[in-house]
Structure formats: C-alpha cells, structure tokens
Amino acid sequence: MHSTGHGVGLDIHEEPRVSTRSTATLRPGHVVTVEPGVYLPELGGVRIEDTLxxxxxxxxxxxxxPKNPALV
Structure with missing residues (x-):
C-alpha cells in the first residue's frame, strides 16, 4: 500500500511519511510530497505529485x- 506522500531531502523518499498511519509531525522547513493515487482494475493507475x-x-x-486533467 502506498502512502499519500513522503519527505524529500538528501533522498527522494524519506521521513516524514504522509499517511493516515504515520505518527510523524510535519514541521516548518520540511519538504514533502503529496501524491494521491487512482488505481483502476484492468486499466492501471496514476499518481500526480506536488512538492510542498x-x-x-x-x-x-x-x-x-500546471495540472491538466486531459493529459492524465
């Protein structure tokens, strides 16, 4: 199962995790992604990522x- 996002720093995937199961506290200065996913059986999936x-x-x-739904 994918999380909704993750921290970005020296590594592209690091703490804090952005997830309903995470106990991390987001603090000023953290750089994180928010990348919700949509997955459809038989078709595949897509994740659109923003860095915050x-x-x-x-x-x-x-x-x-820019976000263009027609391209997704």
Missing part, C-alpha cells in the same frame, strides 16, 4: 507544473 514546503502558516507549493 511546510511553513508556520501552512504550506507553499513548490511544484510549478
């Missing part, structure tokens, strides 16, 4: 690529 910087007031989206 956790701030004191929430987060800043670092991903600059």
């Amino acid at each position: 910087l956790v701030t004191e007031g929430g987060c800043d989206r670092l991903t600059l690529a």
